[in-house]
Structures are given as structure tokens and as C-alpha cells.
Amino acid sequence: MLNPADGAFLDHLAGLLQDGVLRPIAPRYLEEPRGRYRGQAAAVACPADADTVAVILRACADARVGVVPYGGGTGLVGGQVAPDGPMPLLLSLERMTALRAVYPSENVLIAEAGVVLADVQAAAEGVERLFPLSLASEGSARIGGLLGANAGGTAVLRYGNARDLCLGLEAVFPDGSIWHGAKRLRKDNTGYDLRHLLIGSEGTLGVITAASLRLYPRPARNGAALMVVNTPADALALLAVAQAQVAEGLSGFELISGMGLRFLREKLPDLRQPFSTPPDWMVLVDLGLPTALDPASALEAIFEAGLDAGLVSDGVIAQSDSQRADFWNLRETIPEANRLTGAIVSHDIALPLSVVPEFLEQADAAIARLGPFRVNCFGHLGDGNLHYNIFPPAGHERATYDSRRAEIQGRVHDLTHAMGGSVSAEHGIGRFKAADLVRYGDPAKLAAMRGIKAALDPVGIMNPGAVLGQSAG
Amino acid sequence: MLNPADGAFLDHLAGLLQDGVLRPIAPRYLEEPRGRYRGQAAAVACPADADTVAVILRACADARVGVVPYGGGTGLVGGQVAPDGPMPLLLSLERMTALRAVYPSENVLIAEAGVVLADVQAAAEGVERLFPLSLASEGSARIGGLLGANAGGTAVLRYGNARDLCLGLEAVFPDGSIWHGAKRLRKDNTGYDLRHLLIGSEGTLGVITAASLRLYPRPARNGAALMVVNTPADALALLAVAQAQVAEGLSGFELISGMGLRFLREKLPDLRQPFSTPPDWMVLVDLGLPTALDPASALEAIFEAGLDAGLVSDGVIAQSDSQRADFWNLRETIPEANRLTGAIVSHDIALPLSVVPEFLEQADAAIARLGPFRVNCFGHLGDGNLHYNIFPPAGHERATYDSRRAEIQGRVHDLTHAMGGSVSAEHGIGRFKAADLVRYGDPAKLAAMRGIKAALDPVGIMNPGAVLGQSAG
Structure with missing residues (x-):
């Protein structure tokens, strides 16, 4: 069993650390991004280097105190927010923000765990390279998380x-040993x-403090198109x-999906949409090509081949970088429209x-049997x-269907x-899906x-309750 | 401590298995490919499915008998050949050769562990896809190994x-449990x-029985060139x-390197070389491009840019698929010329x-200080x-320098x-480099x-002596 991080422990820990490392917990650390619950933590430790992380983990292991690692706080499965159990210590990497080299x-960049993704992207762009990891929360998500x-x-x-973009790690294990592997x-x-x-262990085996990341050449020419298709099969x-x-x-x-476009129209009417009537399905096709290839021609060729095969019925090719950005903005604003509409439940699945x-035929039918719910299916079809x-039926509140x-x-x-x-394609298990992991x-x-887990974290201090649930430790 | 696979154990194991699974050991299983030593094994088990692998591992764990997994036998670090310790059982995957789907x-293919790499390549080609893994031993190396x-x-x-080309695995753990993860x-x-x-644990944590493998579209157009450069920096x-x-x-x-070309000329004089005088250094540049790009033009552009920058001094662009194959054959015959010349020691390093x-400057100088040795440096420079x-000085035997x-x-x-x-880029640790792993x-x-290792293989039956040396178990 773990012990709570009580006053005596915090006093002891503070004595081991430089001033300013151990801080009172602020409410923002305890917010679950979808508002599902509030977390708890006795304090937040903000180390500035791996040696200090080691001191903290060693002290926690000695005292049997749980540690919840915290990056940008953007995770969607509750991995960074512990709602219950003996009061843990939060360990935030926010001060480890050096781009070491x-x-x-x-085509390599070494970043500490607290660097925000957008800053890595910018650093790569600064040397005419691409760090390809890209997602909605890139302005706040941190490399370690x-x-x-x-x-x-x-x-x-x-x-x-993300794992494919990492060449090596520096990390601290629960016994306080530091692996210099970046x-x-x-x-x-x-x-x-x-x-x-x-990578992918969600802070349950140790704390990532730095990573050696893969960069890529920036594609010389980019292009994008929206193409209307009849079905997901098409x-x-x-x-x-x-x-x-x-x-x-x-x-x-x-x-x-058309549902996503209708949500956008309803909740964000100022966002321009390319088709006057939202089609049932469309795809955003994005290209990055070498100098010798013209994206517009390639997109036209794809569109023509799609027309000939009866797969596409309409489409629009971006005529500028700014129009390409508009297409992506449309796609990336769907989660915001979803939030404003209020989902009963979201799924992050891979097939x-x-x-x-x-799957879509069967799932839509299964949902229809449960009631007149609305489904907004979107995502990374190529993966x-x-x-x-x-979502609830139009005009109804999500709370009714909790x-x-x-x-x-x-x-x-x-x-x-x-x-x-x-049942978890890209968000992880965290705490929301720990039961699913056992079930499936x-x-x-x-x-x-x-x-x-027992071998690397015998006391079970690392992110207790996440991934493996409460049994470990 | 492990027990030897003695007669009583083999009788017991035979009783658990179908006829023909447990077989007398043949000498070919005990050959270390570079002739460094002879291995030992009491018998070879040739299961045809994962369930039988599970029966074998469970029996070995119960009796504390070591198991050496065996694929195509082509490993270059002794991982598949145990020279000493309590007599182990060899477990060959050679009968698990189904391409399941x-x-x-x-762009996915599911192969059992015993499928030979060339057969996976051919199966991919049969559906107009590419399985990109390619190496000298592809005619005998098996997917599991x-x-x-x-x-x-x-x-x-x-x-x-290889790890990047695998989407999932079916494997048997040392306790006989089967992970259905392909x-x-x-x-x-x-x-x-x-x-x-x-992947990369070299049979010390379990036995891979099948894998889900990533295929790629075949590049529409291929091309290759040999370009003469002054230095590795160029x-x-x-x-x-x-x-x-x-x-x-x-x-x-x-x-x-020029040394490699001179070895080829000396040992394999019938092999045509593109340059009458072997240059000190050259690179093989290989391209795979989409339909709209012409490989010859791209190679010319690379060559011209290299000329302008003073990087290349000569070159030849393949005028046909057969000439491209000749270029690759030249590259891939270097190990054979090395074998005929007789290396004192080979290194598989990454920097x-x-x-x-x-590194090359310093290493060449360090070797020169040791004696008038010849160095043939070649490899995958892009990685x-x-x-x-x-190699020994010209006219001398390798044995003199053992x-x-x-x-x-x-x-x-x-x-x-x-x-x-x-100190091990792509060959692994096996038994030859177990001491290096501890050292570095x-x-x-x-x-x-x-x-x-202790958590997944508490008795230490899996490939004893490999990777972690004799201490484990």
C-alpha cells in the first residue's frame, strides 16, 4: 500500500530540494480536460534537471508515496489527473524546457521533456527541417507527455x-537511477x-526527462484538397x-462527416465551408512533395482517377497555402464544435x-437501436x-444521457x-480505460x-491507478 | 541454476509432443556462421504451431532446461549457437512457414516466424507491394529471427x-502463455x-511465432548510381x-571503400567494376520514385549538384534495371570478398x-598505431x-593475428x-558482445x-547466456 504525501513527507522532501522546486498545488493541475472529475495532489514538484527528478523519485519510493507525472495536462484519458487513492505528489516537467541541441x-533535435510541441516544431522549422508530430493540443502539450x-x-x-519520431530517451526509473539514452x-x-x-507507458514505469527526436526534410511543395466521397468505403x-x-x-x-460539418455550421457559423450543402462524407487529402512535383497536378490526377472510378463526386483543390490552412482549420475545429455540441461519449478507436x-455500418446500426442519437465520426482514416x-438527439442536453x-x-x-x-488508438489507457484494458x-x-511493472516499480509509486488500475503495487 | 536436457527430460518431452516434433540434433544447427566455435544442444524441437511452442516452453520451465530459439541460423553474434552451459534444447521455427494472410x-501481411525473408518479399511482390527489409542473408534468414x-x-x-516494419506479434512467453498480438x-x-x-531481445524473453508485417507500395520507378567522392565527409x-x-x-x-573494391578485384576478378582504378571512396545512391519522376534525371541532378559543390569527381548512372542490379551486386559481394580475404575482426557500429x-580519421590512426593492418570500411552510411x-597485412594470414x-x-x-x-548497430548482442554490453x-x-528478464523468465530458460550473459537465471 502507498502512503499519502503528508506534511512530514513534504517537509522532508523540501529539505532535499533547492528552494522553489516544491510548490503548492494550483487548481489547474487538477483539472481533467473534459471536466469529468477533479484530481488531487499534495503539492507539485517542478524539477529543473534529471538529477532532481531522481532525488524526488528516490524519496517517494523510500516513503511509499505515489507520483503523478505531469506534462502539458492535455491528455484525454485522465492519465495526468489522479482522483483518489492515497494523496500523491504531482511531478511537473514544466521547467525542463531546454532544447539541448x-x-x-x-535530422536530430534533443529536447527536454517540458518543451512544448509547438516549440519543437518551430525549432525544426528554424533549421529548415520538419518535426512532423502534429495534433490539436500542440500549443500546450509537452514532449515528455x-x-x-x-x-x-x-x-x-x-x-x-510519436514513438517513431524518437531515437532515444533520458529517463529516471522509480529507484532514482538515470538512464542516459538520448x-x-x-x-x-x-x-x-x-x-x-x-514510450506509451503513461508515466507508470519512470519519468522521461529528455528525448532525441527525429527531424525530416521539409517537403518542398505542399498541397491539399477536399474531396467528396459517397461512402467510407469509397x-x-x-x-x-x-x-x-x-x-x-x-x-x-x-x-x-456531414454531421461534423453541420455541427460546425451550427456552432461556428463564421467558419467558411467549401460546399454549400454539407456532403455526407468528405476527405482532406494533404500532400508534401519534392520540388520536381506539382501538388496541384498530383491532386488533380488523384481527383480525376477518383472520378473515373466513381469514388468522388465533387472536390476543391487549395489554390494557396492560406487556403490549405483553411482546409486544415476546418478539420481541426471539429473537436471544438463537438465540445460546443456536447458529446455523451467519445471513442478513440483503430481498426x-x-x-x-x-464497422461503421454495424456501429451506426447498434447506436440507432439504442436511441435517436447523433454520430459524428471523423478522424485519421489513413491510419x-x-x-x-x-451526441444527444438535436435539441437535447448531454447531461440527460449521462x-x-x-x-x-x-x-x-x-x-x-x-x-x-x-479501444485506444492514440489517446492511451490513462484512468478512463483501465477497466477496458482488463476487459479486452x-x-x-x-x-x-x-x-x-512490478520489476521496475516494485513499490508502485509511478502514476498509481493509471493503465494497470489499482492492483499494481 | 539450469539443468541439462538429459535423456529423461527428452523422453518426457517427447511424450507431450506429436511424433516428429522432437528430432535428433543435426550438425548444421550447431555451426557458428563465422566458424568461431561449435554449439551444443541435446535435440531440436520443431513445432508447427504456437500451442506446441507453449507446451515445449512450459516443460522446459518446469524442468529448468534452457531453450535456444533458432530461425535461419544466419545471426552473426552467436545468439543462436550456445557453446557451453547445461545442455539446452534447440527450438527451431522452421516448420512454421505459413503466410497466414x-x-x-x-499493406499488411501476416507471416509465421519460420517464413524465409525472401518468401515474404516474393509474397509482397505478388500483390504489387514491397516488403522493404533487405539484407545479404535474405535467402535463408527467417522472420522470427x-x-x-x-x-x-x-x-x-x-x-x-525490422522493428519499424512490424505492426504486431504472436509470441509465447517462458511460462507457456501465448500472446495473440499479431x-x-x-x-x-x-x-x-x-x-x-x-523485437531485439534475441530470444531471451520469449519466442516469436508470427508477425503482422507492414508492406509498402512498390516505387513506380527505380534508379541507382555509383558516385566517386573524395572523403566520407563529402x-x-x-x-x-x-x-x-x-x-x-x-x-x-x-x-x-577502395579497399573493398581491391579485395573484390583480387578475390572475385570476374566481377566487373565500373571504374578502372578503384577510387578511395564511392557511394551507391539508390532511388525509388513515383511515376511522375524520372530516376535518371534525379540522379543527374544529384550528381551535378555534387559536382558543383566539389563533392563528387566521377560517377556512373545505371542505364537499366540490370545495371542497377549489378551495382547492388557489387555492394553485396563485399562481405564475400572479405570472407575470402579473412578478417581478423569485424565491427558493426553506428555513430x-x-x-x-x-571517427574514421581517429580509428584509422589508432589501427595504424597497432600495426600495418588493412581496413575495409563499408556500410549503410545513411544510417x-x-x-x-x-584485415592482416597483404600476404599474411588472419590466424597469425588471432x-x-x-x-x-x-x-x-x-x-x-x-x-x-x-557497438552493435544491426547485428545484436548475442553471445559475442555480452561482455561489451556490460562494459559500455x-x-x-x-x-x-x-x-x-527476471520478471518474464524467472527460471532463465530463454536463450541462456545470450544478451545478458550467464548472470541471469
Whole structure:
């Protein structure tokens, strides 16, 4: 059992640390971003280096006090907000914001865990490189949290998930030992890949303090188009057409539904939409090409091939960078329109690509049987990653349907699991999905995870309650 | 301590298995590919499915008998050949050769662990896709071993290491539990990434029985050129030129030294070489481009830009697929010329890209101080991965210098480590480099590895002596 971080412990810890590291907890650290609950923490520790992180973890392990690592606070599954259990210490990486080094010729950048994603993107751009990780919260999400959760986003199709953009880590284990592994190597087969074990472990195995990140050349020419398709199946067929046309030049392939466009029109009427009548489905096709290729021509070729195959019925190709930005803004404002509309429940699921159309048919039918709910399905179709979100009937409040949340989510997750999918594509398990992990997880995998957790964190201080639930430790 | 696989154990195990699974050991299983030593094993088990693998592992764990997993037998660090310790059982995946399914529209293929790499490549080609993993032993190396060792090869620059080409695994843990994780998902954040933990663990944590593999569209048009450069630094500058020109279209960037070309001329005089006088350094530049781009024009542009910048002095662009194959054949025959010449010691190292030139200067000087040795340095320059191999003076036998091997290797590895490099880039640790792992490994990482090993394989049956040496178990 863990002990609460009581006054005596905080006094002891303060004595081990420089002034200003241990701070009173501020309310913002305890907010769950979707407002589902309030968290608790005795204080927040804000170390400025890995050595101090080590001191803190060692003290917590000695005293059996839980530690909740905190990045930008943007996680959507409650991983950074502990609602109950013995009072923990919050450990915020907000002061570790150094860009330690940039190696443009190697396409490598070394960032501390507290650097905000947008700052990494800007630093890369400053040396004419691209750090491709891109998602709605990039203005506040921090590198440590993004890696801890293995964030996804809109560029995974081309560049992979957060884990694929990391060459090495510096991290502190629960015993206070520091792993100096932020190397700049493309190949390194010296033992078990702890990097990938820590990435996606959501702060339950240690604290990431710095990362060696992969940069890419910036595509010389970018382009984007919105194309109207009849069905998700046609959208997938168009994906294959686009890949055949430009291969890795396809940077993004996002699905947008008519429901999402209607929400936007209703809640954000000033946002210009390209089609006067919202189509049932459309895709945002984004290209990044070398100098010798013209994005507009490539998009026209994709559109023409889609027309010939009966896949697309209408479309608009961005005529400028600013119009391309407008298309992306439309896509990225959908979550805000969702928020203003008020979802009963959101789902972050992944499916084998070819299964997506059948999933949508079955899921829509299953939801319809539960009541006259509205579904806004959008997401990263190129990755098989859907945000399948359920809203109350028009004119009704979400609060009316809170009691239905578990039932609706159960139907969607059961179906996802039955069709070979994942109930957490890019958001992680956190605390919201710890029960799902037990319900849908492979028993051999779960047993191995528990063994690893017990081996690396025998007292169970790291992010107690997250991922593996309350059993560990 | 482990027990030997004695007659009583083999009788007991045979009783648990179908006829034909347990077989007498054949000499070929005990050969270390470079002839460094002979292995030992009491028998070889050849299961045809994961359930049988589970029965075998459970029996071995109960009896405390070691298990050496065996794929194609091509590993170069002794991981598949146990020379000493209590007599183990060999577990060969050679009967698990099913291609369970191919999903061309998803760019996914599911292969059992015993499928030979060339057969996966061919299956992908059969559906107009590419499985990019490519290396000299592709005609005999098997998928399970390639993933167990996280193989590299010539396409890493564009497509990543073996681990980057794997979406999911089916594997058997040492307790006989089966993890059914060969999923077809691009995003799956449900718990710790056991896939990446098993990949590269060289059979010390469990047995991979099947894998879900990533396919890619085949580049529509390929091209290759050999370009003469003055120095490795110029080669690196040319790499940047090529990436600026074609971005991800650059599929390979291989460094070849004049020493390698002279070895080829001496040992394999029938092999045609493109330059009458072997240049000190040249690079093989390989492109795979979409339909709209012409490889020959792109290679000319790279060559012209290289000329203008004073980086290249001569070059030849392949005029046909067959000439491109000749260029690759030249590159891929270097290891055979090395074998015929007889290396005192080979190194498989990786360095931060920008450090490569300084490393070569310092390493060459350090070797020269040890004696009039010949160095053939070649490899995957785009990945910072060098095969830095040391040969006796002309006219001398390698055997004369066997006693110098440890000293030479120590100099090269010390320097590699001091410059932030890895002493195993793509071959793994196996048994040859277990001492190097302790010598150069990060202590916190090593402790975490030992903890994970003890958690997943408490008896220490899996590939005893490999990676972590004899201490585990």
C-alpha cells in the first residue's frame, strides 16, 4: 500500500530540494480536460534537471508515496489527473524546457521533456527541417507527455506515431537511477528497447526527462484538397488511388462527416465551408512533395482517377497555402464544435483499414437501436483511426444521457474489439480505460505488463491507478 | 541454476509432443556462421504451431532446461549457437512457414516466424507491394529471427529497421502463455509495447511465432548510381544533397571503400567494376520514385549538384534495371570478398551521422598505431552504420593475428562508445558482445533489463547466456 504525501513527507522532501522546486498545488493541475472529475495532489514538484527528478523519485519510493507525472495536462484519458487513492505528489516537467541541441545535418533535435510541441516544431522549422508530430493540443502539450502517451495526430500516415519520431530517451526509473539514452543513432541493437517500453507507458514505469527526436526534410511543395466521397468505403479506395499516385508524398488523409460539418455550421457559423450543402462524407487529402512535383497536378490526377472510378463526386483543390490552412482549420475545429455540441461519449478507436466500412455500418446500426442519437465520426482514416463520437438527439442536453454512457461505450468497444480493433488508438489507457484494458486485453500481455511493472516499480509509486488500475503495487 | 536436457527430460518431452516434433540434433544447427566455435544442444524441437511452442516452453520451465530459439541460423553474434552451459534444447521455427494472410489494401501481411525473408518479399511482390527489409542473408534468414535480432540491412534509411516494419506479434512467453498480438493496426495504445520489447531481445524473453508485417507500395520507378567522392565527409554532404533533391525517394546510400573494391578485384576478378582504378571512396545512391519522376534525371541532378559543390569527381548512372542490379551486386559481394580475404575482426557500429568522418580519421590512426593492418570500411552510411573490418597485412594470414583480436576490437569499440556510438548497430548482442554490453551499457538500462528478464523468465530458460550473459537465471 502507498502512503499519502503528508506534511512530514513534504517537509522532508523540501529539505532535499533547492528552494522553489516544491510548490503548492494550483487548481489547474487538477483539472481533467473534459471536466469529468477533479484530481488531487499534495503539492507539485517542478524539477529543473534529471538529477532532481531522481532525488524526488528516490524519496517517494523510500516513503511509499505515489507520483503523478505531469506534462502539458492535455491528455484525454485522465492519465495526468489522479482522483483518489492515497494523496500523491504531482511531478511537473514544466521547467525542463531546454532544447539541448539541434543537429540539422543529422535530422536530430534533443529536447527536454517540458518543451512544448509547438516549440519543437518551430525549432525544426528554424533549421529548415520538419518535426512532423502534429495534433490539436500542440500549443500546450509537452514532449515528455506526448511520448509517455505515444501521441498520434494527423501526420502518422506518413511519419508514424510519436514513438517513431524518437531515437532515444533520458529517463529516471522509480529507484532514482538515470538512464542516459538520448542518443542520436538510427541503429542501436544493444539490448532491450527500453525507449519503446517507456514510450506509451503513461508515466507508470519512470519519468522521461529528455528525448532525441527525429527531424525530416521539409517537403518542398505542399498541397491539399477536399474531396467528396459517397461512402467510407469509397474514401478507402481513394486512399489507395492517392498512395499509388504519390506514395509517401501523401502526408494526411482525414475523414470528415456531414454531421461534423453541420455541427460546425451550427456552432461556428463564421467558419467558411467549401460546399454549400454539407456532403455526407468528405476527405482532406494533404500532400508534401519534392520540388520536381506539382501538388496541384498530383491532386488533380488523384481527383480525376477518383472520378473515373466513381469514388468522388465533387472536390476543391487549395489554390494557396492560406487556403490549405483553411482546409486544415476546418478539420481541426471539429473537436471544438463537438465540445460546443456536447458529446455523451467519445471513442478513440483503430481498426484494420479494410474493416472500417463494415464497422461503421454495424456501429451506426447498434447506436440507432439504442436511441435517436447523433454520430459524428471523423478522424485519421489513413491510419484506420476513428473518433466515433455520440451526441444527444438535436435539441437535447448531454447531461440527460449521462446514465447511458457506459452502455453506449460498451457497444462501440465490444464491436471494435470483435472486429480486431483497438479501444485506444492514440489517446492511451490513462484512468478512463483501465477497466477496458482488463476487459479486452490479451491475458498473456496483461500478465507480462504486470510483471514488468512490478520489476521496475516494485513499490508502485509511478502514476498509481493509471493503465494497470489499482492492483499494481 | 539450469539443468541439462538429459535423456529423461527428452523422453518426457517427447511424450507431450506429436511424433516428429522432437528430432535428433543435426550438425548444421550447431555451426557458428563465422566458424568461431561449435554449439551444443541435446535435440531440436520443431513445432508447427504456437500451442506446441507453449507446451515445449512450459516443460522446459518446469524442468529448468534452457531453450535456444533458432530461425535461419544466419545471426552473426552467436545468439543462436550456445557453446557451453547445461545442455539446452534447440527450438527451431522452421516448420512454421505459413503466410497466414495478405491484405494488399491494408499493406499488411501476416507471416509465421519460420517464413524465409525472401518468401515474404516474393509474397509482397505478388500483390504489387514491397516488403522493404533487405539484407545479404535474405535467402535463408527467417522472420522470427530477423525480428528477434531487429535486423537492419540496406533499406533502413527509407523504411526503418525490422522493428519499424512490424505492426504486431504472436509470441509465447517462458511460462507457456501465448500472446495473440499479431494485429493489423497502425495505432494501438493499449498498454506497454511488448512488440518492441520482444523485437531485439534475441530470444531471451520469449519466442516469436508470427508477425503482422507492414508492406509498402512498390516505387513506380527505380534508379541507382555509383558516385566517386573524395572523403566520407563529402559522402555525407552528398547525402544531404540527395535528400534535398528526392526526400523519401532516397532508398539507399551505401559507402564503399577502395579497399573493398581491391579485395573484390583480387578475390572475385570476374566481377566487373565500373571504374578502372578503384577510387578511395564511392557511394551507391539508390532511388525509388513515383511515376511522375524520372530516376535518371534525379540522379543527374544529384550528381551535378555534387559536382558543383566539389563533392563528387566521377560517377556512373545505371542505364537499366540490370545495371542497377549489378551495382547492388557489387555492394553485396563485399562481405564475400572479405570472407575470402579473412578478417581478423569485424565491427558493426553506428555513430551519429556528423561524427562519422572524425571517427574514421581517429580509428584509422589508432589501427595504424597497432600495426600495418588493412581496413575495409563499408556500410549503410545513411544510417551512420559502418562495418569497420580489420584485415592482416597483404600476404599474411588472419590466424597469425588471432591473438590481437581483442585488443583491436577494444580500440574500435572504445572509440565508438566515446563518440556517442553503438557497438552493435544491426547485428545484436548475442553471445559475442555480452561482455561489451556490460562494459559500455548504461548501468540504469542494464539494471532495468535484468529486472525485466527476471520478471518474464524467472527460471532463465530463454536463450541462456545470450544478451545478458550467464548472470541471469
